[in-house]
Amino acid sequence: MSEIARTGLREDPHALGHRRHGHAHESSGHGEGGPASKRIVVAYGFWIFLLSDIVMFSAFFAAYAVLAKHTAGGPSGRELFETPRVALETACLLASSFTCGLGNVASVQRNMVWTQVWLLITGLLGAAFLALEAQEFVQMVADGNSPQRSAFLSAFFAVVGCHGLHVSGGLLWLGTMMAQIWVKGFRPDIMRRMFCFNLFWHALDIIWVALFTIVYLIGAGP
Amino acid sequence: MTDQSSTDHSSQFEHDTGDVAPGEEDLSLHEPAGGTPGYLLGLGLAALLTVASFYFATSGIVWQPAIPVVLISLAIAQIGVHLVFFLHITTGPDNTNNVLALAFGVLIVGLVVIGSIWIMYNLDARMMPMPAGAAPATYGSPY
Numbered sequence: 237m238s239e240i241a242r243t244g245l246r247e248d249p250h251a252l253g254h255r256r257h258g259h260a261h262e263s264s265g266h267g268e269g270g271p272a273s274k275r276i277v278v279a280y281g282f283w284i285f286l287l288s289d290i291v292m293f294s295a296f297f298a299a300y301a302v303l304a305k306h307t308a309g310g311p312s313g314r315e316l317f318e319t320p321r322v323a324l325e326t327a328c329l330l331a332s333s334f335t336c337g338l339g340n341v342a343s344v345q346r347n348m349v350w351t352q353v354w355l356l357i358t359g360l361l362g363a364a365f366l367a368l369e370a371q372e373f374v375q376m377v378a379d380g381n382s383p384q385r386s387a388f389l390s391a392f393f394a395v396v397g398c399h400g401l402h403v404s405g406g407l408l409w410l411g412t413m414m415a416q417i418w419v420k421g422f423r424p425d426i427m428r429r430m431f432c433f434n435l436f437w438h439a440l441d442i443i444w445v446a447l448f449t450i451v452y453l454i455g456a457g458p
Numbered sequence: 459m460t461d462q463s464s465t466d467h468s469s470q471f472e473h474d475t476g477d478v479a480p481g482e483e484d485l486s487l488h489e490p491a492g493g494t495p496g497y498l499l500g501l502g503l504a505a506l507l508t509v510a511s512f513y514f515a516t517s518g519i520v521w522q523p524a525i526p527v528v529l530i531s532l533a534i535a536q537i538g539v540h541l542v543f544f545l546h547i548t549t550g551p552d553n554t555n556n557v558l559a560l561a562f563g564v565l566i567v568g569l570v571v572i573g574s575i576w577i578m579y580n581l582d583a584r585m586m587p588m589p590a591g592a593a594p595a596t597y598g599s600p601y
Contacts, residue, residue, distance in 0.1 A: 280556060294570045337544055
């Protein structure tokens with residue numbers, strides 16, 4: 237039975253430090269209250285994966301930082317990057333992160349229609365982001381600025397393309413989630429999967445924040 | 459979610475024998491970090507920081523050499539907002555492990571990025587002078 241249902245208490249999840257002793261409560265992470273709940277254990281494992289993914293991205297970022305000025309006489313970021321398109325991509329991804337969160341809230345409320353609606357909007361925004369990125373890549377390659385052109389462009393395509401691949405994978409996962417929730421309903425294991433998908437999608441947005449700042453905005457400067 | 463519905467679902471799913479995930483079954487599933495209002499606040503803060511980033515990068519209102527510092531500060535602030543409001547990495551007692559893992563991740567990211575830049579700039583500064591035309595871009599590195 238749930239904590240809230242058992243005790244009738246609604247605790248502040250942000251509260252610092254220990255909860256009061258002597259109450260029946262969920263696992264505290266301090267060796268009190270028995271083993272952690274599955275949701276917390278699964279989310280922790282997935283969080284470890286996300287952090288290792290972020291560590292991998294940091295290697296791409298380091299490569300970009302080292303190679304950003306090595307344009308081999310080719311165009312620099314200042315000439316290539318179009319800030320309005322990057323702003324639009326950022327808006328798409330941030331909005332999709334928000335709708336993904338709303339989808340999670342709806343799924344916690346066991347609301348099938350709104351869960352599917354919010355997930356669908358999340359997917360459409362993600363697809364719009366990918367379309368904008370693909371358009372940018374195609375345009376750059378058509379202008380002769382392919383990854384082979386310079387070390388700067390190799391690093392650029394590597395780091396931005398890797399993020400794009402993650403978003404593509406996220407879209408596949410999102411479609412799977414919609415189908416699973418539709419067919420299997422709000423089973424506990426499906427709910428945990430949904431929670432992990434949320435973590436993944438939000439983590440992609442975090443990486444995009446670093447991307448648009450370091451690659452696009454700073455790269456478009458002098 | 460009402461307390462009643464949570465109770466119903468926990469009794470409905472109590473005996474899920476095919477479920478091999480570790481840990482105790484917990485179906486309270488209370489939405490952490492405030493549900494929809496939390497996401498709205500996160501969206502507002504993130505949008506504000508994003509707009510500020512693009513504005514400072516393009517408007518020329520900031521002294522040019524300071525722009526990267528401003529942008530990186532705003533990005534770190536926005537990543538913080540995302541972590542708290544979207545990923546629900548909080549100071550709560552059941553989040554201790556997540557925070558520690560995050561600290562370790564930040565350490566590794568810092569080592570990889572700063573270490574790479576440091577080493578590569580140092581190597582570049584120690585390179586033999588190249589013939590004219592083949593010279594790499596200069597960094598102006600202090601090392």
